[in-house]
Amino acid sequence: xxxxxxxxxxxxxxxxxxxxxxxxxxxxxxxxxxxxxxxxxxxxxxxxxxxxxxxxxxxxxxxxxxxxxxxxxxxxxxxxxxxxxxxxxxxxxxxxxxxxxxxxxxxxxxxxxxxxxxxxxxxxxxxxxxxxxxxxxxxxxxxxxxxxxxxxxxxxxxxxxxxxxxxxxxxxxxxxxxxxxxxxxxxxxxxxxxxxxxxxxxxxxxxxxxxxxxxxxxxxxxxxxxxxxxxxxxxxxxxxxxxxxxxxxxxxxxxxxxxxxxxxxxxxxxxxxxxxx
Numbered sequence: 001x002x003x004x005x006x007x008x009x010x011x012x013x014x015x016x017x018x019x020x021x022x023x024x025x026x027x028x029x030x031x032x033x034x035x036x037x038x039x040x041x042x043x044x045x046x047x048x049x050x051x052x053x054x055x056x057x058x059x060x061x062x063x064x065x066x067x068x069x070x071x072x073x074x075x076x077x078x079x080x081x082x083x084x085x086x087x088x089x090x091x092x093x094x095x096x097x098x099x100x101x102x103x104x105x106x107x108x109x110x111x112x113x114x115x116x117x118x119x120x121x122x123x124x125x126x127x128x129x130x131x132x133x134x135x136x137x138x139x140x141x142x143x144x145x146x147x148x149x150x151x152x153x154x155x156x157x158x159x160x161x162x163x164x165x166x167x168x169x170x171x172x173x174x175x176x177x178x179x180x181x182x183x184x185x186x187x188x189x190x191x192x193x194x195x196x197x198x199x200x201x202x203x204x205x206x207x208x209x210x211x212x213x214x215x216x217x218x219x220x221x222x223x224x225x226x227x228x229x230x231x232x233x234x235x236x237x238x239x240x241x242x243x244x245x246x247x248x249x250x251x252x253x254x255x256x257x258x259x260x261x262x263x264x265x266x267x268x269x270x271x272x273x274x275x276x277x
Contacts, residue, residue, distance in 0.1 A: 179222060197249040201227075
């Protein structure tokens with residue numbers, strides 16, 4: 001308990017997640033009584049101006065202006081300069097991550113359930129894109145499944161405005177990063193679409209398409225190896241779904257879907273063709 005931060009106006013209860021740049025705690029807003037998620041920038045990153053600006057300016061400003069049911073609401077931003085600590089306070093999301101659901105509960109998600117869920121995720125990312133924002137870290141661990149069946153897309157920590165996307169290349173989760181992101185190339189909506197393709201593959205098969213012991217090996221596979229056949233992980237997979245996923249995972253970004261809306265249309269056409277609702 002002594003390791004928990006002391007923050008004015010908040011009771012910090014427990015650590016609930018930790019990543020490379022930040023820790024996330026469960027807490028209570030003592031003014032409202034509501035549960036909150038408190039994200040703390042790790043002290044070792046406080047003096048890194050790029051990371052600090054991402055945390056302090058970009059994430060809070062983006063969340064502040066987001067008005068979407070599938071994006072968490074910003075509650076507070078706390079800058080304790082004298083202690084070199086920054087906190088972002090968000091509404092607390094009940095539920096479990098899509099990653100937990102796949103790997104700890106279900107193994108893989110049947111297409112009749114996976115595709116409607118994926119369309120909801122696509123619509124949320126489309127909202128970000130249509131507001132000039134790239135997420136840059138779309139993955140199953142950043143999708144929360146709530147008890148009411150709805151989703152929340154979390155963690156805009158390395159998100160960027162499209163006009164400033166070059167500052168976020170090189171960051172991200174290697175298994176979900178297309179070549180242009182890991183190699184600091186020209187990024188766009190198609191960069192998030194690659195990550196969405198990885199997620200759809202993962203939902204339908206219970207595994208990511210490219211995995212290895214090291215990040216370097218993962219990047220090499222993503223750049224050079226073809227998308228694995230999903231039927232090798234789940235034989236009943238329809239070849240039409242393989243085609244849909246492969247286009248999202250094209251090595252050349254010009255060969256991918258260029259918008260979430262187009263990606264979604266291919267999914268809907270497939271669902272209509274196969275009478276999935």
